[in-house]
Amino acid sequence: GAVVSQHPSRVICKSGTSVKIECRSLDFQATTMFWYRQFPKQSLMLMATSNEGSKATYEQGVEKDKFLINHASLTLSTLTVTSAHPEDSSFYICSATGLAAAYEQYFGPGTRLTVT
């Protein structure tokens, strides 16, 4: 159980375009989803927290107009990187948590974004 999928796994886009990444919880209802970014050889950096049906909470320094997050259902959250630039190239990972007592987070496989 506790499977989280992400799509696409890898995407290359041109500078100035937008990219949408989907995160789905396949076998549980994800009341909260998280979006992380990870640069090579660095730790996870939390970008935002999204609860189903409400606006995402962004971490300090993360531009909410650039990284649009939608959590429309209990099994789907999307991250759209708008007007992507080469410095946005990174490994984007979502995680989801349900109603388990410890609130453990289960991670999707990640999306590697390359902006040329």
Place this chain on the structure above:
Amino acid sequence: QKEVEQNSGPLSVPEGAIASLNCTYSDRGSQSFFWYRQYSGKSPELIMFIYSNGDKEDGRFTAQLNKASQYVSLLIRDSQPSDSATYLCAVRVSGSARQLTFGSGTQLTVLP
């Protein structure tokens, strides 16, 4: 001071040995503690979590929690080369609902 601290390593152990990974945290109100494994180029995978003082065992893995010392560790018995990865310690701090704070990870290499 970082909220969750781990020795970045690299930590090297021979195959079959016990690998000991340590983590300290600063918030005494922390409630749940997690260990994740992350292979290079992959996303983190939950190994186990613990929220009561003492030991919790799952197969070759044992998590140990000492809230008085604000210390949590992960022991890997009979280490295998396939255990070579970065191990992330994560803490659910008080007042943060479901958000986790991650350490920077310890890189473990198990030598055949």
